Amino acid sequence: MTKFFYSLEINQKVEVTAVRSCSKRYELKCIVDKCGWNVRATRIKIFTLFRVIKYHNIHECSVDARKSDQKHATSNFISEQIIENVRDKKIEVTPAFVENEMKKKFGIDIGYHKAWYAIQKVVACIRGTPEENYQILPSYLHMMVAKHPRTYTSIKRDAQNRFAYLFFAPAASVAGWSYCRPVIAVDAMFLKSKYRGVLFVVVSKDANNQIFPLCFGVADSENNEAYIWFFGEMRKAIQVHRELVFLSDRNQSIANGIRKVFPEAHHGICLYHFEKNLKQRHAKATVFNLDSMLFRINSEGIEFIMDLKKRTCDCLEFQLDELPCPHAIAAINKRYLQKSDYSSNWYSRETWLKTYEGHVNTVGDKKSWEIPQNVQSEITKPPDVEILQGRRQKKRHIPATESSVPFKSTKYSRCK
Secondary structure, three states, X not given: OHHHHHHHHHHHOOOEEEEEEOOOEEEEEEOOOOOOOEEEEEEOOOOOOEEEEEEEOOOOOOHHHOOOOOOOOOHHHHHHHHHHHHHOOOOOOOHHHHHHHHHHHHOOOOOHHHHHHHHHHHHHHHHOOHHHHHHHHHHHHHHHHHHOOOOEXXXXXXXXXXXXXXXXXXXXXXXXXXXXXXXXXXXXXXXXOOOOOEEEEEEEEOOOOOEEEEEEEEEOXXXXXHHHHHHHHHHHHHOOOOOOEXXXXXXXXHHHHHHHXXXXXXXXXXXXXXXXXXXXXXXXXXXXXXOOOEEEEEEOOEXXXXXXXXXXXXXXXXXXXXXXXXXXXXXXXXXXXXXXXXXXXXXOHHHHHHHOOOOOOOOOOHHHOOOOHHHHOOOOEOOOOOOOOOOOOOOOXXXXXXXXOOOOOOOOOOOO
16 A cells, blocks of 8 residues: 555655554655645554545645655665566666656656666566575576586585685586587686676687587686686586697686696687788689699799698698688689588588587576475575675776777877
8 A cells, every 4th residue: 555655656746754654554644734635544453454544635735846856766666667677688777777767657856876776676586686696506506407417517615605616517518519629718707796706708619610608617806726626627527538729818827727727738828809810711822733632822922832632731721720721722622622521520510510419408497496405405605705885897907909999109299
């Protein structure tokens, strides 16, 4: 009943106050003394319901007394108005969006912070609070393994059962990894949740040269201890039986973790937009036969010796990519051969299809979960971090190696 009258109050841009509020009687009146608007209700015996016994629904206060900001337009009230918007994945619900919606719907003005708190309450209502989600994390991972038996998960906690690290590799990724090239890219991004932290992401490339996700992790920050633990769990999950090449940015902790856990692997630094500087694979070239499978290629005044039988070229691209380089393509076209015959099996259609044979199912509603007692008894508290005040960072810091804006030198007036 209270919600109804407060909603009515907001719609009419007036303000009411409770004259009496107890377990037996409830009475509201307009804050303007000369206004006769009021409502009185009494409790029905043996029930918790109230019955309205008097209701004067006409506001006699002047227009000047009407307000565009309502004290009863609380974050709880606003959250009830926007919950369907938050559920809709097509709508990006921001504080500015909420402010506009309340202005459009009720003609009232609300502040940025009230709108932000309303969004947080809706998110907590739909997804649960961060504290609740940390507690059910072991149960969730148990259900992922139950639904997909080859899924590999691991949680590390400190002595006080507080969350430290998480590792997660879906069964579909573990199975598909067998058909990916032995090249792994590692990166991390900061999280914007209440307890912050970083998300580790490990990917490979499929036969179509598209990104294939391998595993994920969560830690407090990018440090040596976190990466060594993460790579240790990754080695258990993907069962490495071949030589690996790791690509990453210049983060020293990644390099230290790879050196510690994968000493036999090669580690290279990823050059931003390196592919933009590569030659096109259909570059014009002049082909001279030296043998049935041996050729001399003249490309832009530079000569290359290319052997189709050995699949080698002086540019080294043929050997490294295991895919015909521009010079090999020129020779293959001259001989009217099939390019696919000189490409590695990593790029075949059959390999590509096998990469995605696995699938990921949802774990279903939490009410349907069947969790063993030993998993339910696991305690996972939120990490011990300082909850920073103020607006959370949304954009990452872009290093100079990735900046698309050319460096501009500063010139002073005395410089010539």
